[in-house]
Amino acid sequence: MRFWYWIWVLAYMGLLYAQSAVPDLPQRPGLGRQVWAELIQLVTGRAVSAQEVELPPGLDKLTHALLYLPLGWLLARATGRAPVALAVAALYGASDEIHQYFVPGRAASLGDLAADLLGSALGAWLGRR
Secondary structure: OHHHHHHHHHHHHHHHHHHHOOOOEOOEOOHHHHHHHHHHHHHHOOOOOHHHOOOOOOHHHHHHHHHHHHHHHHHHHHHOOHHHHHHHHHHHHHHHHHHHHOOOOOOOOHHHHHHHHHHHHHHHHHHOO
16 A cells, blocks of 8 residues: 555655756746736736746745645655654755756755745644554
């Protein structure tokens, strides 16, 4: 049974990696701005380009925590141990931040890593058996 959780863990890690590899440049905004542009259009009915969207301060930290929560949950289910899940998620989050340092328009941030850890910890706690 845990084998399938590991498949989901690897798939989700791949999704996170692919998302963090998208450059966040003024002429080609990252996924966060594109999602917010769609949400603004859905709520207000006003078409907004992703280039126009300015993310509120701190919203990226919430996004990091929410994206890493499922990873923590999946890892807790795969390992059967929340502390191990959190350690693996922490290593992955650190590697993701290092990766983002080399992506144009993105930056490595200890604040983002802290948000990743917070989301992973909550996910691991929810996924414990």
